[in-house]
Every structure is written in structure tokens, then in C-alpha cells.
Amino acid sequence: MKIKLSEKCPKCGCQDKTIKRSLDPVHHAHATTGAVTCTKCGYVFKSRRDEEDKE
Numbered sequence: 001m002k003i004k005l006s007e008k009c010p011k012c013g014c015q016d017k018t019i020k021r022s023l024d025p026v027h028h029a030h031a032t033t034g035a036v037t038c039t040k041c042g043y044v045f046k047s048r049r050d051e052e053d054k055e
């Protein structure tokens with residue numbers, strides 16, 4: 001499922017988003033875990049794990 005970056009936050013209606021990425025150096029995971037969060041209120045939209053190669 002893709003995230004539309006123009007999608008409004010259901011909580012506050014803000015369209016600004018932050019894509020979070022975190023590597024896991026402890027477990028040497030190759031994949032990053034990403035999440036799209038609302039810049040304003042921090043609402044988490046979805047995991048972007050399936051799209052992590054697209055930047």
C-alpha cells in the first residue's frame with residue numbers, strides 16, 4: 001500500500017510529512033524500517049518498508 005504524500009493527516013489535517021528511517025546496527029539488518037509520520041502531530045501513516053528502495 002502506497003502513501004500519498006499529498007494525503008492529509010487524519011488527525012490534524014496537515015500535509016507535511018516526515019519519513020523516518022532507522023537502521024538496526026545491533027542486528028545488522030540490511031533493510032531499513034521506515035514510517036511516514038505527520039510533521040505536526042506525529043501521526044504514523046504506514047510503514048514504507050516495501051518502498052525503501054525508491055527514496
Ligand SMILES: [Zn+2]
Pocket residue numbers: 009010011012013014038039040041042043
Ligand atoms: Zn497530523
